[in-house]
Amino acid sequence: MGDRVLRRGTKLGKYRLVRRIGRGSFADVWRARDTIQAQDVALKVALPEQVAAHGRQALEQEARITARLDHPNVASVRNADWIDGRFVLATELAQRSLADYAGARRSGAVALRIIRDVAAGLAHAHERGVLHRDLKPDNVLVYADGRAALTDFGAARLSAGASQAYTEAGTLGYMAPEQAYGRPRPASDVFSLGLIAYETLTGFLPTWPFEWPPERHRRFEQRVPGPVQPVLKRAAAFDPASRYPDGVAFAQALERAFGRAERGTTRRRPARRRKPTGPAPTPLEVHAEVFRKRHGRSLEMTYTCYRCDGPIAESMPCCPWCGTRDNSLRTVTSYPLVCPDCERGVRPEWTACPWCYRGRLAGNGRPPRADAKAVRRCSRRGCAGELRPFMRYCPVCKQKPRRVWSHPDLPDRCPRCRGPVSRAFFRFCPWCARHEPGWGGSR
Numbered sequence: 099m100g101d102r103v104l105r106r107g108t109k110l111g112k113y114r115l116v117r118r119i120g121r122g123s124f125a126d127v128w129r130a131r132d133t134i135q136a137q138d139v140a141l142k143v144a145l146p147e148q149v150a151a152h153g154r155q156a157l158e159q160e161a162r163i164t165a166r167l168d169h170p171n172v173a174s175v176r177n178a179d180w181i182d183g184r185f186v187l188a189t190e191l192a193q194r195s196l197a198d199y200a201g202a203r204r205s206g207a208v209a210l211r212i213i214r215d216v217a218a219g220l221a222h223a224h225e226r227g228v229l230h231r232d233l234k235p236d237n238v239l240v241y242a243d244g245r246a247a248l249t250d251f252g253a254a255r256l257s258a259g260a261s262q263a264y265t266e267a268g269t270l271g272y273m274a275p276e277q278a279y280g281r282p283r284p285a286s287d288v289f290s291l292g293l294i295a296y297e298t299l300t301g302f303l304p305t306w307p308f309e310w311p312p313e314r315h316r317r318f319e320q321r322v323p324g325p326v327q328p329v330l331k332r333a334a335a336f337d338p339a340s341r342y343p344d345g346v347a348f349a350q351a352l353e354r355a356f357g358r359a360e361r362g363t364t365r366r367r368p369a370r371r372r373k374p375t376g377p378a379p380t381p382l383e384v385h386a387e388v389f390r391k392r393h394g395r396s397l398e399m400t401y402t403c404y405r406c407d408g409p410i411a412e413s414m415p416c417c418p419w420c421g422t423r424d425n426s427l428r429t430v431t432s433y434p435l436v437c438p439d440c441e442r443g444v445r446p447e448w449t450a451c452p453w454c455y456r457g458r459l460a461g462n463g464r465p466p467r468a469d470a471k472a473v474r475r476c477s478r479r480g481c482a483g484e485l486r487p488f489m490r491y492c493p494v495c496k497q498k499p500r501r502v503w504s505h506p507d508l509p510d511r512c513p514r515c516r517g518p519v520s521r522a523f524f525r526f527c528p529w530c531a532r533h534e535p536g537w538g539g540s541r
Contacts, residue, residue, distance in 0.1 A: 427443060
């Protein structure tokens with residue numbers, strides 16, 4: 099039975115496969131339905147060739163190691179068994195992995211909360227003598243309640259000290275230098291988590307020789323509270339002796355730093371004017387700053403793109419400087435509520451998000467109040483909805499505006515969506531991310 103091809107609807111014991119959600123070199127991961135307990139689970143099914151190559155003992159080790167761990171930030175194993183000749187591991191079903199979670203890239207606060215969760219889970223594992231050895235964004239799960247947890251202990255081993263040599267394991271890009279030579283230690287896991295933190299916060303993964311500061315360090319400083327910055331920097335130190343010795347020390351230092359940041363008790367030195375020491379601004383940065391000074395106020399471009407630091411407006415689904423669609427205004431919006439899909443601001447009485455099609459809101463049951471910033475009324479007969487500039491949909495009935503928006507500071511039109519743009523400055527259409535040669539002086 100072990101050679102049977104698995105597909106949607108296949109039944110393995112009490113589990114019915116719903117869809118495959120991940121594939122690795124050792125196993126496939128399926129969303130599956132526990133037909134007895136009527137619950138959805140993540141089902142890790144070892145590949146037949148791995149069973150033949152490594153044997154039952156090696157495959158069962160992940161279940162035995164994970165059974166030593168009991169922590170909300172470690173994915174719990176609900177069942178481990180051999181079913182129809184296949185080794186199957188059932189765990190709690192997550193919403194997505196950190197690698198696929200745009201919310202962490204959009205919001206520094208969300209990213210830092212996830213790093214704190216993972217640090218707590220790693221500390222628990224290290225306390226019980228477990229080395230993970232393969233920390234990477236794919237092995238960090240994010241659940242519907244926002245909680246993050248470590249998963250995939252398939253490469254994990256019980257710690258035997260720094261003198262113990264191990265077989266090669268881990269993922270290039272996130273592997274500590276000493277681990278690449280077969281000498282992993284708890285500090286190696288800390289290094290991997292330090293790289294994950296920097297990548298999640300800035301969009302850049304530091305590489306050899308891991309010199310500080312890496313690229314996009316300004317973004318790191320903007321998103322990370324002052325007391326937390328040296329903790330994450332030390333976690334990603336090249337020399338193992340300069341890092342935290344294990345996840346316990348790292349998690350404790352992280353919590354102390356967040357405590358100081360949250361209490362606001364850090365000592366502040368008087369500001370001094372310093373000569374700029376960083377690299378000269380790029381032509382794109384100069385272009386964006388000139389546009390912001392000339393037109394930023396009239397277009398309400400009061401926010402900053404997380405990827406390129408260019409000015410953006412809340413109404414723009416795409417950055418006009420780098421084209422990213424992943425910006426979140428969850429923590430900075432001036433609106434009282436936030437759309438759960440696009441993470442832009444909304445008002446309590448709105449029943450639909452005016453910025454994205456998917457956002458559907460419950461509203462507070464009250465009729466819409468007069469909106470002082472509205473410039474149009476909804477074109478649908480009988481609808482009392484009012485539209486602010488550049489709204490893509492009516493916030494009451496979700497009707498698309500019939501007339502294309504225009505603005506005196508955006509004299510041109512996008513050839514794809516007909517939205518207003520500035521070909522002299524913008525490199526991408528802020529409404530559909532279209533890029534045309536020659537826009538913004540680019541070639």
